[in-house]
Amino acid sequence: MSRSLSMEAADRRFGWLMSAPGLALLLAVVLFPVFWALFTSVHEFTLIAPNFDTFTGVDNYVTAISDPAFRHSLWLTAFFVFAVVLIEFAIGFLVALMLNSVERFKPIYYGILLCPLLMNPVIVGLIWRMFLHPSLGIVNYLLTVIGFEPVNWLGSTKIAIWTIIMVDIWHQVSFMIVLLLAGLSALPREPYEAARVDGASVFQSFFYITLPLMMPVIIVTLLIRMIFAVKTYDLIYIMTRGGPGVATDLVSYAIYRTAFVSLNIGEASAMSAILLAFILLLTGYLYRYMRTLT
Amino acid sequence: MNMLKQSLMGLALATALSTAAHAESVNILMEGVPDTEYVKALLPEFTKETGIEVNLEVVNYAEMHTKLVPQLVAPTGSYSAIVVDFYWVGEFTKAGWLQPLDDRIKADGFDTSVYVPKLMDLVGQVDGVTYMLPFYNYAMGLLYRTDLLADEQNKADYLAATGEELGPPKTWGEYLQQVKFFTKGDMKGVVNQGLRPDPIAMEWSNYLFANGGEYHDADWHATLNNPAGIAALDQYTTNVNEYGPLGSASFSFDEAFNVMAQDGAYSYITYNFFRAAIDDPSKSAVAGKVEIMPVPGQEPGVGASLNGAWGWAIPKSSPNPDAAWTFLKWVESHEIAKQRALQGGSPTRVDVFDDADVNAKYPYTGAMKDMLLTSHNFPVFTYTPQLVEVLGRELSLAVAGEKSSADALATVETEMNELAKKDGKLK
Numbered sequence: 001m002s003r004s005l006s007m008e009a010a011d012r013r014f015g016w017l018m019s020a021p022g023l024a025l026l027l028a029v030v031l032f033p034v035f036w037a038l039f040t041s042v043h044e045f046t047l048i049a050p051n052f053d054t055f056t057g058v059d060n061y062v063t064a065i066s067d068p069a070f071r072h073s074l075w076l077t078a079f080f081v082f083a084v085v086l087i088e089f090a091i092g093f094l095v096a097l098m099l100n101s102v103e104r105f106k107p108i109y110y111g112i113l114l115c116p117l118l119m120n121p122v123i124v125g126l127i128w129r130m131f132l133h134p135s136l137g138i139v140n141y142l143l144t145v146i147g148f149e150p151v152n153w154l155g156s157t158k159i160a161i162w163t164i165i166m167v168d169i170w171h172q173v174s175f176m177i178v179l180l181l182a183g184l185s186a187l188p189r190e191p192y193e194a195a196r197v198d199g200a201s202v203f204q205s206f207f208y209i210t211l212p213l214m215m216p217v218i219i220v221t222l223l224i225r226m227i228f229a230v231k232t233y234d235l236i237y238i239m240t241r242g243g244p245g246v247a248t249d250l251v252s253y254a255i256y257r258t259a260f261v262s263l264n265i266g267e268a269s270a271m272s273a274i275l276l277a278f279i280l281l282l283t284g285y286l287y288r289y290m291r292t293l294t
Numbered sequence: 295m296n297m298l299k300q301s302l303m304g305l306a307l308a309t310a311l312s313t314a315a316h317a318e319s320v321n322i323l324m325e326g327v328p329d330t331e332y333v334k335a336l337l338p339e340f341t342k343e344t345g346i347e348v349n350l351e352v353v354n355y356a357e358m359h360t361k362l363v364p365q366l367v368a369p370t371g372s373y374s375a376i377v378v379d380f381y382w383v384g385e386f387t388k389a390g391w392l393q394p395l396d397d398r399i400k401a402d403g404f405d406t407s408v409y410v411p412k413l414m415d416l417v418g419q420v421d422g423v424t425y426m427l428p429f430y431n432y433a434m435g436l437l438y439r440t441d442l443l444a445d446e447q448n449k450a451d452y453l454a455a456t457g458e459e460l461g462p463p464k465t466w467g468e469y470l471q472q473v474k475f476f477t478k479g480d481m482k483g484v485v486n487q488g489l490r491p492d493p494i495a496m497e498w499s500n501y502l503f504a505n506g507g508e509y510h511d512a513d514w515h516a517t518l519n520n521p522a523g524i525a526a527l528d529q530y531t532t533n534v535n536e537y538g539p540l541g542s543a544s545f546s547f548d549e550a551f552n553v554m555a556q557d558g559a560y561s562y563i564t565y566n567f568f569r570a571a572i573d574d575p576s577k578s579a580v581a582g583k584v585e586i587m588p589v590p591g592q593e594p595g596v597g598a599s600l601n602g603a604w605g606w607a608i609p610k611s612s613p614n615p616d617a618a619w620t621f622l623k624w625v626e627s628h629e630i631a632k633q634r635a636l637q638g639g640s641p642t643r644v645d646v647f648d649d650a651d652v653n654a655k656y657p658y659t660g661a662m663k664d665m666l667l668t669s670h671n672f673p674v675f676t677y678t679p680q681l682v683e684v685l686g687r688e689l690s691l692a693v694a695g696e697k698s699s700a701d702a703l704a705t706v707e708t709e710m711n712e713l714a715k716k717d718g719k720l721k
Contacts, residue, residue: 047363048389048676069687129549134541136552155488155541157694237356243490244543245694246687260360261679263385 034276041269048263060270070271072246073254074278080161080250081229084168085222091169092176093218097210099177100184110178117174125238128167129154154240157247164235164248171235172228176221183217184210219290223283230279251275319347320374320614320621323361325604326352328567329430332637333625340624346617355379359679366391371611375618377429377604380416381492381682384675384717386607392425393608398619399424408628408643410663416671417605426605427626428642430634432565434500434589434600435665436469437572438462439560441583442476451475462587464594466504469561470529476560477537485559486534487550488543488693491686496600496672498689500563500589501526503670504598509710510673514719516707519700527692527699534693543693555580563589565602566662570638586658588665597668603642635659677713684709 041061044054064070099109116124131139132153140150153163191209200208233252236242242249242257255275259268324330330352337348353361359382365371366386378386386392399406406427409418413428442448443460452460452475463469473483487493502509507522517523534542539553547564551571554562555578562568569586572578588597606626608618624630628645635641635652640662646652647663673681685706692702714720 047367048385050367133549133552135539135558136549136556150540152541152543154544156543157696160544240544241490242687243690243694244488245691245696247694257683260363261683262677263363 037269037272040266041273043266045266045269046263047265050265056266060267061274063267064271064274069246069249070251070254073249073251074275076161076246076249077230077232077251080165080232081226083165084172084229085226087165088169088173088176088225089218089222091173092221093180095173095177096180096184097206099181113174113177115174116171117178119171121171121234122238124167124171125235128170129239132163155244157245160240160244160247164239167235167239168229168232172225175228176225179221179224180214180217183214183221187213215293216290219286219293223286226282227279230275318345318614318617319349320617321349321351321372322375322377322621323351323353323358323365323373324377325355325358327355328570329604329634329639332634332639335637336625336630336633339630340621343624344620346620348621366609366611368611370613371609372613373609374612374614375606375608375621378417378426378607380601380603380605380672380674381678383417383420383426383605384678387420387423387425388676388717391609391611393610393612393615395424395427395608395619395622402619402623404623404626408645410642410644410647410666412601412666412669412671413603413642416601416674417603426607427622429604429606429626430640431642431666432567432602432604432640433662433666433669434496434563434602435566435569435586435661436463436589437554437562437564437568437584437586439580439583440585441580442560448476462585463590466590466592466598469504469590470533473533473537473561480558482539482553482559483537483561484533485545485550485553485562486530486538486542487545487547487564488534488690489546490690491683493546493550493686494689494693495682495685496602497563498526498530498685499600499670499672500598501530503600504589504591505529506592508670510714513721514714516710516714518710519703519707523703524699527689527703530689531693531695531699543690554584566640566665569658569662570656585661586665587661588668591668597665599665599669601666601669601671673710675714675719676717680713681710684713 039052042055042057043052044056045052095113099106102109131137134140134150134152134155137153139153144150152159154160187210191213192205195205195209231252232250233256236248236250236253237256240248242253251271252275255268255271258264258271262268324333330350334350334352337350341347358379362373362376362382365373366376366389378392398404406414406418406424409428410431413431414424417426417428418424443462449460452458452472455475456471458468458471460472463472475483477483487497499509502518502523505522505526507520507526508517510516539558542550542553545553547568550562551564551568553559554564555572557579566586569584572584573581575581578584589599590596591598606622608615608622612618626643628643631639631641631643631646632649632652635646635649636655638656641647641652641659647659647666653659672678675681688697688702688706691697692699697705711720
C-alpha cells in the first residue's frame with residue numbers, strides 16, 4: 001500500500017516536473033503582462049514620464065468610468081458583439097448543417113469558405129473600404145445598375161456601424177462554420193437512427209437530438225467568437241477611425257487612442273482592466289452554464 | 295587540427311573586416327511618401343562621399359509614432375536619426391527625447407537662416423533651441439480646375455448668376471460662391487476629407503483661418519467658439535453635405551484625391567504634394583487641368599492655408615549621433631535639397647524655392663512659396679495629438695448633425711484649455 005502511494009507521489013512529482021517549463025512560460029507571457037497592466041492602472045504612468053512614482057489608487061478607473069465617451073464605447077461594443085455573434089452564429093450554424101449533409105466536393109466548399117478567414121483584417125478593411133467607396137466603389141455601382149440609390153456606407157452615422165458588422169460577418173463567419181461543422185461531424189449516428197425508426201421528423205431530430213448534443217460546442221464557439229469580437233480594432237482603425245462622429249467608436253480603439261495618442265498608459269490599463277472584468281464575468285457565466293449541460 | 299585553427303582565424307578576420315567595413319551606418323525611420331523616395335534615390339551619393347551606409351526603414355504614417363516611442367524611451371535605441379511630424383514636436387521635446395543641435399550647427403557653420411522662418415518655428419526651434427532641421431513642407435492649398443474656369447459657357451453663366459467674372463477665387467467668400475456654382479449633377483463644387491481625426495481636423499483648420507479665426511490668443515486661451523469658428527464649421531458642414539460627393543464625411547485624403555482626380559469635383563483643399571500627383575496621367579483623368587493656390591482669406595492677398603512640415607532630428611537614444619549629423623548636413627545642403635526639389639520634392643529652404651532650375655521645371659513653385667509664406671501654424675504643444683483627436687471627434691459630430699457647431703466648438707474649447715493648462719501654456 002505504502003509502496004503504491006509513494007509511486008503515486010513520484011508520478012505526481014514527475015508530472016509537475018514535466019509541466020513546469022510550460023507553466024513557467026505561461027506565467028511569463030500571460031500572467032506577468034496582466035499583473036503589470038493592473039499595477040500600471042493604479043499609477044500615473046505616461047509615455048512622456050514612464051515611471052511608477054505617483055500612486056493614484058482608483059483615480060484612473062474613476063476617470064475612465066466617468067468619461068461619457070468611454071461609456072458610449074462600452075455600450076457600442078456590447079451592441080456590436082451581440083449583433084455579430086448572433087448573426088454569425090445563425091448563418092454559421094445553417095451553413096454548417098448544410099455542409100454536414102453534403103457528400104461531394106466538400107474540400108472545395110471548405111477552401112472557399114476559409115478564404116476570408118485567412119485574410120489579414122487590415123487587408124479586409126482596405127478591400128471593403130475600396131468596394132464601399134460611395135462614388136468610385138463597385139458596390140454602389142452595382143446598386144445603381146439595378147436601379148437603387150447609392151448608399152453612404154461609412155459616412156452616415158446610422159449605417160456605418162451596420163457596415164462594420166457586415167464586413168466583420170463576411171470575414172469571421174467561416175470561423176463559426178468550421179467549429180460548428182467539427183462539432184456536427186463528431187455527433188454519434190445512433191440517436192438519429194433510433195429517431196428515424198421511431199418516425200421523428202427532420203425538425204424533431206434537430207431540436208431534440210442535434211441541438212442538445214451540440215450545446216457544449218455551441219457555447220464554446222460563442223465564447224471564443226465573443227472574446228474575439230470584443231477585441232475588434234483593425235477594422236475600425238482602417239475603415240472609420242471611430243467615425244462618423246462616434247458612431248463606430250468601439251472600446252478597443254478607444255483604449256488604443258488613450259495609450260498611443262494620449263500616451264496615458266495608466267488610464268488605458270484601467271480601461272483594459274474594466275474590459276477584462278466584463279469579459280471574465282461573461283466567460284465565467286457561460287462556463288458554468290456549459291458545466292450544467294455536461 | 296592546424297588547418298581547422300587556420301580556417302577559424304581566417305573566418306574571424308573576415309568577420310572583423312566586414313564589421314569594420316560596415317561599422318558606420320545610419321538607421322532612419324521614415325514615412326512612405328514621395329519625399330522619402332527622393333532622398334532614397336540620392337543615398338548612393340552620400341555613401342560614396344562619406345563611406346557611411348544609410349538604412350531607411352519606410353513605414354506607413356500610422357505605424358510611425360508607435361514604432362518611434364519605444365526606441366526614444368530606451369537609453370540606446372536603434373534609430374540614428376528620425377523624422378518628426380510637427381504634431382509630435384511638443385511631445386518629443388517635452389519628454390526630452392531629442393538632442394539639441396545648436397552646438398553642431400555652430401561648430402560646422404551650418405546656415406539655418408536659409409529656411410522659411412515659419413518652418414523653423416514649426417519644425418526647427420522650440421523655445422529658442424534648435425532640435426530639428428526642416429525636411430519637407432506639406433502646407434495645404436486649394437486645388438482647382440482651370441479648365442472649368444476657362445470654359446466660356448461657365449463664364450457667361452457665372453456672370454449671369456453672380457454679376458462677377460469667373461476666375462481663380464481672390465477671397466474666401468468668392469470661393470464658397472464658386473463651390474455652389476459648380477455643383478451640378480455628377481460634378482461637385484468641392485470634395486472634402488471628413489475622416490476623423492487628422493484629415494478633418496487639418497482640412498477644417500483652413501476654413502477657420504479663412505474666416506479670420508485662430509486656435510488661441512496670445513495667452514493660449516482657446517478661441518474657437520466665436521462667430522469665425524462657427525461660420526467655419528457651418529460652411530464645412532454645408533460643403534460636405536450639400537456641395538460634396540456622397541460619403542465625403544468618411545473620406546481620407548487618398549479617397550478625396552481620387553474623386554478630384556477622376557473628374558468628380560471642381561476643388562479640393564489638400565496637401566501641396568498632391569499638386570504633382572494630379573498631373574500624373576496614370577493616376578489622374580484631369581492631368582494638366584488643375585492648379586494650386588493658397589487658400590484665400592477674407593481679403594485678396596491674405597492666405598489662409600494651414601502649414602505642415604516634417605523635420606530631421608537626432609534622438610538622445612541615437613547609437614551614433616555624429617554619423618547622423620553628417621547625414622543631416624548632407625541631406626539638407628543646398629545641392630541635395632535642390633536635387634530633391636528637382637525630383638518633385640517640397641522645399642523648405644528659400645534658396646531652393648527661388649532656384650531658377652526648380653522654377654523652370656515646376657512653374658507652380660512660386661504658388662507653393664506664397665502658400666507657405668501666408669500660411670498659419672496649428673498649435674504645437676505637448677498635447678497636439680490629443681487636440682487633433684478631440685477636434686476630429688467634435689467636427690465629425692457636427693458634420694453628422696449630432697451636435698450644433700457652437701456645441702461642438704465649445705467642447706473643443708474646454709478640452710483644449712484643459713490640455714494647455716496641463717502643459718503649462720495656459721496659466
